[in-house]
Amino acid sequence: MASPPLRQRAVTFVDEVQGPPERVRLAPTELFRQMQDTLKTYEDVDAADVELQQLQHARAIAAVQREAHRIAQKLDQTASAEAQLQLIAQTQAEIYLLASEQCFGKPPYRTSG
Secondary structure, three states: OOOOOOOOOOOEEEOOOOOOOOEEEOOHHHHHHHHHHHHHHHHHHHHHHHHHHHHHHHHHHHHHHHHHHHHHHHHHHHHHHHHHHHHHHHHHHHHHHHHHHHHHOOOOOOOOO
């Protein structure tokens, strides 16, 4: 059993905005123009999508850079605080040695030097 021969079909659009559904047959040149317009629209949408992705990536990179800068500042503050604590500890040790010498006439037991 053979299939029936294919009929030529015209592209139809339904226009519901202006009233009841109405079928419109398009001339080949009009159909081609609408196809080109549709392709242009898809290209514009694709370009906008690429631009949006680039903006999102740029924002993500900027956020990571801000966080890295914040962490670096925190590390600098921590290193500075550690240096200050070490200086305070060293000063306290020197004060302790001086006080021991004044009170007992000799320095306390030392493990080095």
